Amino acid sequence: MDNRRTTIVINKKFQYQYSLLIVALAVLLVNGFIIIRMLVPGNEPLDLSTTSAIALALVELLLIGAIWYGSLKASHRIAGPVFVFAREVTRLGEGDLNASIALRENDMFQAEAQQMNDSFVALRTRIATIKHLSAQLQTALDSGTDVGPLVEKLAAELSLFTSENKS
Secondary structure: OOOOOOOOOOOHHHHHHHHHHHHHHHHHHHHHHHHHHHHHHOOOOOOOHHHHHHHHHHHHHHHHHHHHHHHHHHHHHHHHHHHHHHHHHHHHHOOOOOOOOOOOOOOOHHHHHHHHHHHHHHHHHHHHHHHHHHHHHHHHHHOOOHHHHHHHHHHHHHHHOOOOOOO
């Protein structure tokens, strides 16, 4: 299975807000440093001519672009797994018991993905047990044998599921 995402922006709202925050902090820090150097010059005053101001502005724009891209890449390692979680839980909710979470090596939430996969396996095991008991029950009904013990086993297995709201 090819596990590469083809786009860097998966969740626009989250990733753009995250990137905007990071860029704003970077701009604040860079401009704060420039202002401090101009107001408190120390041994070497910061003298900005028109040419040096334009050069500084271009460097700052490059820095902003690099920080924007870097923050999108960083947020991609968060947004991607959340997207995969939602997709696989939706598959599970639609009855596809083959749902499984496969994250990329550098993605965040590896431990959570493993916990969810373990839970998916446990659910598949319980449902397989219920299917097996159901088949045994049908065979017992068809042959006219006592179904009481099988019904008890099925009821015990079904009692492991909870469906009440715990609000």
